[in-house]
Amino acid sequence: MPEFLNHLYVVGTASSVMVALLLSMVIFKFSKSNGHVFKELGFILIAFGLSITANSFLQDYISFNQLRIHSLPEPFLLLIGPLFYFYLAKLNKVSLKFKHYAWHFLPFIFIFSFLSFALTNENYPTLSRTLYLNQVSWLGLVGYIQTWSYYFLCNKALKDYQITLKQSCSSIDKINESWIEQSLFVLLFGYTGISFIYLLNHGIYYLPVHKSLAIVLAVILYLIVYKTLIRPEIFSGQYYRIVNDVAFASDVEVESKQDVDSLSENNKIVSEPAANKKYQKSGLSAQQASQTYIRIQAYMLNEKPYIDPELNLPSLAKALDLSVHHLSQVINHDQNSNFYDFINRYRIDEVKQQLTDRYRAEQSILTLAFAAGFNSKATFNRIFKEQTKQTPSQYRKSSKPI
Numbered sequence: 001m002p003e004f005l006n007h008l009y010v011v012g013t014a015s016s017v018m019v020a021l022l023l024s025m026v027i028f029k030f031s032k033s034n035g036h037v038f039k040e041l042g043f044i045l046i047a048f049g050l051s052i053t054a055n056s057f058l059q060d061y062i063s064f065n066q067l068r069i070h071s072l073p074e075p076f077l078l079l080i081g082p083l084f085y086f087y088l089a090k091l092n093k094v095s096l097k098f099k100h101y102a103w104h105f106l107p108f109i110f111i112f113s114f115l116s117f118a119l120t121n122e123n124y125p126t127l128s129r130t131l132y133l134n135q136v137s138w139l140g141l142v143g144y145i146q147t148w149s150y151y152f153l154c155n156k157a158l159k160d161y162q163i164t165l166k167q168s169c170s171s172i173d174k175i176n177e178s179w180i181e182q183s184l185f186v187l188l189f190g191y192t193g194i195s196f197i198y199l200l201n202h203g204i205y206y207l208p209v210h211k212s213l214a215i216v217l218a219v220i221l222y223l224i225v226y227k228t229l230i231r232p233e234i235f236s237g238q239y240y241r242i243v244n245d246v247a248f249a250s251d252v253e254v255e256s257k258q259d260v261d262s263l264s265e266n267n268k269i270v271s272e273p274a275a276n277k278k279y280q281k282s283g284l285s286a287q288q289a290s291q292t293y294i295r296i297q298a299y300m301l302n303e304k305p306y307i308d309p310e311l312n313l314p315s316l317a318k319a320l321d322l323s324v325h326h327l328s329q330v331i332n333h334d335q336n337s338n339f340y341d342f343i344n345r346y347r348i349d350e351v352k353q354q355l356t357d358r359y360r361a362e363q364s365i366l367t368l369a370f371a372a373g374f375n376s377k378a379t380f381n382r383i384f385k386e387q388t389k390q391t392p393s394q395y396r397k398s399s400k401p402i
Contacts, residue, residue, distance in 0.1 A: 009215065013052050016218040019225055020049040030235050040087035041228070047083055048221045051076040055214035074210065075112035077217075078143055079105070080187070081150025084180055088157035091177065092164065107146050147191060151184045166340035167332065168313040170306065173376040179227040183220050190216030293330050296320060306346040309375040313339050347372040348387050351380075355396045365392045 024042035031039045054074035082104035089096055158181055165172045194212045228234060299320055305311055317327040331342050350372040354360050360368065366377055369392070374380040384392050 009211065013056055013214050013218045016221045016225075017049040017052050020045040020221055023225055023228065024049075026235065038087060038090055040083060040090060041234075044080065044083045044087060045221070045224065047076055047079040048217055048224070051080065052214045052217045052221065055210040055217065058210045075108050075115060077213075078108040078111060078146055081147055081154070081184075082108075084154050084184065085150055085157060088154055088161060088177070088180065091161050092157060107142060111143060144191070147188060151188055154180060154184055166338045167328070168339055170311045170340060170343035170373070171309045171375055171379075172340065173379055174231060179224065183224055186220050186223070187216065190219075289330050292322065292326065296327070296330065300346050304346075304350070306343045306350070307371065307373045309373050311343060311373070343373070344383050345387065347374060348384055351384065351392070352388070352395065352399075355392065356399045365396065 024045040027042035027045070028039060031042070051074060054076050058074055085104070086096065086101070158177060162172065162176050165176060169175070191213065194209055194216070300306065303319075305316060305319060308315075313327060314324050317324040320327065328339070332338055347369075351365075351368050354363075354368045354372070355365070366380075369377070369380040369384075374383075381392065384390075384395070388395055390398065
């Protein structure tokens with residue numbers, strides 16, 4: 001590697017590790033002081049920093065001692081997948097006991113022990129050409145499979161979390177945690193690419209595997225730091241209050257027996273084949289659900305609460321003097337929708353109305369979208385096209401001003 005690129009590599013990786021450590025310290029501090037910030041995010045940053053450091057160390061150590069362990073991942077890489085999974089489990093309010101945590105770290109413990117023994121064994125340079133070589137290849141394959149496995153596990157957990165958010169939030173762009181999927185994809189793409197190039201050129205061309213992986217990890221680490229810093233609400237606890245305050249409509253039931261006892265005999269739910277079993281204890285009949293929906297529609301049209309981009313299920317229920325359970329029942333089941341889609345339909349209708357208003361012809365589409373409650377251009381364009389089969393610009397051109 002040319003001297004300039006080598007200096008760039010050293011500065012880039014070293015600075016990424018320092019930034020990760022500093023940001024993790026900030027996260028731990030806020031986590032201790034207000035209890036809102038998840039410590040798992042700090043541990044993820046530390047795992048990336050340790051992995052970058054270990055890859056850089058192994059590259060120099062292997063080159064100096066002419067050892068052949070390129071197919072063996074450094075152990076700290078095996079912490080990243082489990083930590084992402086624990087972070088998402090906490091967001092999904094899944095309670096994991098110690099025994100559930102422990103087995104996730106077995107690959108890390110095993111490879112860490114093997115690598116520690118190998119690098120401290122005086123006979124390793126000789127043994128690596130015979131006994132260790134096959135073992136290293138198998139262990140490398142295990143690490144590779146583990147990384148892919150957590151990619152799919154985290155994707156499933158992330159989808160569950162995003163579905164839950166849509167039951168309770170009208171805007172999810174800042175809290176959908178899509179950066180986790182992006183980070184894991186970049187990691188696996190880089191890991192797979194490096195492995196493929198190494199296998200193609202094995203014995204012909206020397207590829208600094210650990211150094212290349214350190215660069216990939218540093219890029220991902222900068223991505224995570226960027227995604228964290230553009231959300232200052234994380235450090236104020238606002239983000240986690242949003243997550244904790246939303247009512248998880250997929251699990252709603254009457255909060256207490258008193259809620260049921262206070263209802264009259266006429267309020268008991270009608271036993272219909274189409275009724276959703278989840279709400280059979282809600283105390284809301286089919287007729288009452290229809291009447292409630294009419295009241296919700298009137299409130300939405302007259303008061304326009306959807307223009308608040310932070311509108312969520314609990315706040316709308318409070319404004320309507322309804323329980324979140326009854327509001328969720330009416331929106332999610334009687335109307336075959338979720339809260340996210342329900343609110344954004346009103347926002348799209350508001351924008352469509354403004355796009356046909358001759359007095360607003362000079363206003364930009366994005367201005368109208370933000371005024372209607374959207375806080376993301378990409379989300380607005382996507383939802384608008386899903387509902388109208390046109391882009392906002394096409395809709396404005398095809399509609400006659402009123």
